[in-house]
Amino acid sequence: MLERRPIWLNAWLYLIAGLLVAVAVGPALWLALTAVQPAGTDLLRSSGDGSGKTLSIGFTWDHIARAWTDGKLAGPMLNSVLVSFARAVLNVLVAALAAYPLARMSFAARNVVFTLILATMMVPEQVTIVPMFTTVVGLGMYDTLVALIVPLAVSAFGIFLCRQAMMAVPKELEEAASIDGASPLAIWWHVMLPSIRPTLATLFAFSLIGAWSELLWPLVVLQTKSGFTLPVAVNELVGQFAASARVYYAAAVLALVPILVAFMLLQRFLKGGMFDGAVKG
Amino acid sequence: MSGRATRWLTPYLFLLPAAVVLGTFVLYPMVRVIGYSFSRSTPFLAPEGVGLANYEAILGSGRFWNAALNSAAYLLVTPIIIVLSLSAAMVIESGIRGRQWLRLMLFVPVITPTVVAALAWRLLFGEEDGLINQALGAIGIDPIAWLTQRPWTLVTAMTVTVWKGFGFYMMVFVAALLSVPKELKEAAVLDGAGRFGVFRLVVLPAVWPSIVLVFVVSSIAALKVFDELFVTVKGVPLEHQTVVPLIYEEAFGRGNFGMASAMGVILFLLILGFSFMNLKLSLSRQKPADQARAGARADAGGTH
Structure with a gap:
């Protein structure tokens, strides 16, 4: 065993941990407190004797309600849920499909295909955004939610992740199913997918978070307000409610809560129990 | 057939x-x-x-x-992210109480949509009544034009990038730290290494590949940055971008x-530089390991 930590070092560790938590959670918390602070009152008020400021937290639904109704966020919320969920499901399925032959079958073009897939990882969408846009327009997807789902339905990274995980699945499982006469698709569904569940959950979570947060691509391919996703809609409100900032802060809070809840629900399925025991207690 | x-x-x-x-x-x-x-x-x-x-x-x-x-200039986020995420990972790996909660809390920025993160920091960096300028005022520093003046606009956007990114890279370092063999640390202590010595001689070399990885990945991410500048310092002239x-x-x-496509190609070449650096470093990293393994095999062969 290593020697026990002295008390000063422990105190130091807890201090740093506390600071990190304050930095990580503070800004979102301050945003939420500001969004529900009644109009005309400040969170930080100068105390009477002028010696400093005191914190006085109030509560009102006003800004949240205005963001939701005047900001017309119901549509964007639905769009974001739809797009993010579809993207996450497709990313998992399409990547897992492609990964299976790359991990487990030998065929002529395997190395060429795998190299091409890895090559796509080196070119980010920011580089090819113009031809991506003209392609989407050419296919008649402009200003539709399909343009947010199909072009990003799979990533090379997802395929790579699934391939690595499938390579570690014991061969015997596959062989046993194969002797029983299972088709490749059945083996993929009944043997492979259940065996790499933590990887699939991780890919699902990250696709969901990525799609929920995305701004540049929806900004480029969406035009009609009712078809906006939340990030684009919230960004619009910053201009629209320039005079009452708390309304767009409230809109930001509305965009944050669903993904936080979704992540809390998902986190215990994540790879290697990334956050084991944190919520379950 | x-x-x-x-x-x-x-x-x-x-x-x-x-x-x-x-x-x-x-x-x-x-x-x-x-x-x-x-x-x-x-x-x-x-x-x-x-x-x-x-x-x-x-x-x-x-x-x-x-x-x-x-x-x-934006690439400066990279060293800051490395120091912050490695420190956070070391705190978690030290086995303090409540570390699962700590990990979850530090992951909140990663989950937060960039637009939301941008607005949260826009609020904190508010030029008149933002918390940061108020705090600076309390120690006698004049308000800073975080949202309108160069180079502060860049600093503000970079803060959002660091905040949103470090929790993710922290997970990479946690995994790397967990893979450092305890025996190595104990051996170093027996050989008289202090805490800093253990870090420098055992921990740092073990996580070095992860540091390189995080360096490359976060540098590429920094070159691709858009949302933070677009929302946090909304409305600033193009010279700030x-x-x-x-x-x-x-x-x-x-x-x-x-023109935009030509700029895209130039951006790709810049990113490619970082990708190649990654490839080269990971290859050179492979070699000593292979040699060590070959050496060990030779030793084992010698005893028979």
Whole structure:
């Protein structure tokens, strides 16, 4: 065993941990407190004797309600849920499909295909955004939610992740199913997918978070307000409610809560129990 | 016969959906962007070849160099992210109480949509009544124009990038730290190494590959930055922006598809530099490990 930590070092560790938590959670918390602070009152008020400021937290639904109704966020919320969920499901399925032959079958073009897939990882969408846009327009997807789902339905990274995980699945499982006469698709569904569940959950979570947060691509391919996703809609409100900032802060809070809840629900399925025991207690 | 044909086809059928998507929306645009970059092209005009004119115009314009310089400055987020995420990972790995909660809390910024993060920091960096300027005022520093003045606008956006990123890289370091063999640390202590010695001689070499990885990945992410600048310091002139916002403005603000594509190709070359660096470093990392393994094998052979 290593020697026990002295008390000063422990105190130091807890201090740093506390600071990190304050930095990580503070800004979102301050945003939420500001969004529900009644109009005309400040969170930080100068105390009477002028010696400093005191914190006085109030509560009102006003800004949240205005963001939701005047900001017309119901549509964007639905769009974001739809797009993010579809993207996450497709990313998992399409990547897992492609990964299976790359991990487990030998065929002529395997190395060429795998190299091409890895090559796509080196070119980010920011580089090819113009031809991506003209392609989407050419296919008649402009200003539709399909343009947010199909072009990003799979990533090379997802395929790579699934391939690595499938390579570690014991061969015997596959062989046993194969002797029983299972088709490749059945083996993929009944043997492979259940065996790499933590990887699939991780890919699902990250696709969901990525799609929920995305701004540049929806900004480029969406035009009609009712078809906006939340990030684009919230960004619009910053201009629209320039005079009452708390309304767009409230809109930001509305965009944050669903993904936080979704992540809390998902986190215990994540790879290697990334956050084991944190919520379950 | 048909059975053999299906067996031959099977791998390609599995690959089909991914091939269609990646082919249409990644590989094809990769080829097209090069073509566009050598042509004059707008949303309403068919591309017309202009040779190197776009590249000449870009490299001869102050606008692009200014954005490139801002992007170069933006790379400063990388060392900050490494220090912050490695420190956070070490705190978690130290086994303090409540570390699962700590991990979850530090992951909140990663989950937060960038637009939300941008607005949260826009509030904190508010020039008149933002918390940060108020705190600075309390220690006698004049308010800083975080949202309107260079270089502060860049600092503000970089803060959002660091905040949103470090929790993710922390997970990479936690995994790396957990893989450091305890025996090595104990051996170092027995050999008289202090805490800092253990860190320098055992922990640092073990996590070095992860540091390189995080360096490359976060540098590439920094070169691609858009959301933070677009929202946090909304409305600032183009001189405050980095390369990707410039590409966006060139393509979808001014409709210069050719110019925007040429800028995209230049951005790709910059990113490629980092990717190659990663490849080279990971190869050179492989070698000593292989040698060590070969050496160990030779030793084992010698005892027989």
